[in-house]
Amino acid sequence: MRKLLSAMTGLAGAALASGQALAQEIRNPAEEWEHLWDEVMMDITIIGVIMTIAAIVMLIKYRATSPDQVGTAKKLTTVQSISFALIPAAVFMADDFYLAANGWTVWNAYRRVPENAMEVKVTAYQWYFEFEYPDGTVADGLLGDDDLPKPILVPQGQPVVFRMYSEDVLHSFGLPYYRVKEDIMPGRITYVWINTEEAQTDAVLQCAEFCGENHSKMSNPIHVVPQDEFEAWLAKTAAEG
């Protein structure tokens, strides 16, 4: 409950102060996601195991011993039947609020973009992505020489926010590596940000909203590389473009 309250006041505070005070601490949504996943899994596993054991025990224990045996459960009294509704309801609800509060906290990590983030504009087309960097350089993920989409690079250390827009149909910006995705559509601008503290060359951007024939081919590696490497790549891309 306290977590829920602090999350709520946090949200309100953020709306008021537009994130000034909160900007110092840069969170890592992907890590928090993994942590939340463990928590939720624990939660539902406990519920599931209790219920399964109860079912199995009863299914075995209460087998009929003769064909005309009947069940002997008593009719509940009014007090009993109300308690058997209210008490479980309260327990379930408590669990729901617990999950909601945790989910909400992580949500804030995803949706509050750090102030120093570099903005990359993404435009999605059937069936590729196009990236525009702050200096105006445009890179696209079309196939390279080896018939694979060319990696898109972003600098290490500075958070990156992608502002996304589509010219044709729905697409989605899915980055399983960073445990995040958000749709891209005509008529609205959406965003996703990633924490780039660590360099990596494993992340694959994939289109995750059905967009037609080559939906499953619409993807692009996204690498986080040291600043100088990034700048060299940017300059090269600008020169080619």
Added chain:
Amino acid sequence: MNTHTTTAGHAAVPAWKEWLLTTDHKRIGIMYLVGSMAAFGVAGLMALIIRAEQMELGMQIVTSGTQYNSFLYFHGAAMILAFLIPGLTGFAANYFLPLMIGARDVAFPRINAFSVWLFFFAIILALLSFVIPDAPDIMWTGYPPYSVNTSGNTAFYVFTVHLLGFSSILGAVNFLVTVIYLRAPGMGWNQLNIFVWTTVAAFVLQLVFIPVLAAAVTLLLFDKYLGTHFYDPSAGGDVLLYQNLFWFYSHPAVYVIFLPAVGILFEIIATMSKNRVFNYKAAVYPGIWGIVAISGIVWIHHLYISGMPDWIRLGHMVTTLLISVPVGILVLSLWGTLYKGAITYNTAMMYAASCLYLLLIGGLTGIPLALPSMTLHLSETSYVHAHFHFIMALFSAFALFGGIYYWFPKMTGRYADGALATFSFWMNFIGVNVTFWPLFIIGKEGMPRRYWDYEMFKDVLVMGHPFEDFHKVATVGAGIIAIGMIMQTYNFIHSAFKGKPAPTNPWNSRSLEWTHTVSPPGPGNFGDTDVVVDENWTPYEYNK
């Protein structure tokens, strides 16, 4: 109660007319069953193609991405709209609801026949998509702008939805009036079978929410063919409008499936454990009606990644989680019905027991999805597929199959149980686990849905294996299900004509459909005397 109606000549009506042109609720029920099983067969075949295609990297079975998309479209749309909804609210409700409440037929028998024909023509229209050029390729969700821009025949999708929707709306009107006005004299609201309550709730949902879906797809049709701009942002429309309208119906629709399925389980479990339903009133009022009440305000959980404002996503997170409260109460009654029972096992009960497990897996894996922060990653992955196959494709379908076994003696006068039934049950049960658990695992690592190829993930390892290995296991599982299902279908057909004869009330149930009718019931259901129940009667009174 005056039940008599006269048609022209009832002297020598050919049997095919009495079947095909029937307005009798039982025969209409059977027609629904046949139609929905056919849809299941064809859509299941599509599932096998899908699985075979995903088994390995690259293209194997289909000839183009578009063909894969059309197959997947058919699979999703037909399974939900033409198999489960008609199977549960068409077949099961039609056949058994009037019997359970002691009615001789539904309130509007001809409208009932009208509904079943709408259903059949909808299936025909859907099947046409295999022969027409430019088959629909827009998935069962049909999101614009793609569905407007595509060269695929979106019109057939829209009209299929129209026909089925109209069929369900009329069914809803029919059954609501039936339950309100045609209950046997003396039957109070707290004496209804749980199955009756769940179908009533499902029909209320249909009545209120289908029109919204109908509007959503109609606007799609207009946008595509008449040039309107509802979903076109460049002229002031909004692509998210469709998604909101669509899910405003399609979330409640999952309870249209879920509720009658749970209702069938209650019937099987109460009868087979010869026990009263545990905490009946809690199951009905806060349980069933609680679900109905909340079901209309959670749809944004399908739009967690679609760019809706943050505050609305968080609001719907809370309501979505709260659904577990009425579902939990309902589930406790289900579990409690076993308590101190006297359980006998047969195929129906085996299906019911396995459903308890499928319900837990499917329902509980919905909980992470209810959290927007989790869903930012899980959405549009095969994790979602695994979630809804467990709760919908497996739980609800197994409940339906259990119901078929349970009521088989009533419908045919014969048992469907036997070695073949037991064997096919185990094939199905093992098959579904082998198929859908791997999808959970790779879904959590990012395997996207609606992908016929996943080459870019070839370097991603989960537990030391690439996605491909998991897909292979899933494909093997689908093969196991296919064998089980085909044997089971054969068993149904065979037993209907050659099965072991059964007495009228083989399970010693207390419910009216067993105690007051012959098997199968004739025209007018109850012979010459109308059913009247006294105030102490309930369908679950075993232990007086």
Added chain:
Amino acid sequence: MTSDAETAHVHEHHWEWSWAPLFVVAGTFFLLPISFGFYFAYDSLMYTAIFAGLGTVLLLAGVSIWVNEGLTQTPLLAGVANIGLPIFILSEIFIFLSLFSSYWMLRLGGQSWPPEGTPDGGLEKGIPLIMTVILVSSSVTCHIAEEKLDHGDLSGFNKWWIYTIILGAIFLGFTVYEWQHLIHLDFIPSTNAYSTAFYTITGFHASHVLLGLGAFIAVLIPALGGRTNKTFVNCVSVYWHFVDVVWFFVASQIYFW
């Protein structure tokens, strides 16, 4: 609901059947999805005409069988249609609500209103006023017809029923006239957000008027031959009042807002 005398009565039961539902569904199927598909998706005028024709014949046959059976057979429970229809109307209300909310969304979505392409000064406001008067009077004539029937005055019923049909037809005529007029002004469904909503909502309402007229005629034909059924008449008139009430919302939202 059940009198003892009736329950004691021994009935003979037999399987009921009817051609009507199949005909109506098949007719609708050919008339709508199939014709639409051939016209818009496959551009074949010939097939469109063939299937639309086939559909119409089947539909008319189905409806007439249905009406005939409805007049000669007694239902399980007399008058139960009077309860069914309002429940069905609930569902209709939700369709209109969805359409209106789509319209509100377009309109409040931030554009300047009326958007570019709308005829100067907006839509003509006189026509909807006249149409409102016509539709309201048709509700009144419909009600009078019902009263006449209640008093057993069949020819009076027929007369007022025909007045209602005429008023309904005039109403539709106005819609057609107005649409034609606007199309001349280049205000077509694809013009802008306003035209999108305008044609959809007025068209949808007009289709309900058309359906209502069909139902009126289905009542009228046997009535001219002296056969009526009060429940049937009652349902048609309730439906008509509903269509009338919806029109107030159409007019206020589309024309006068």
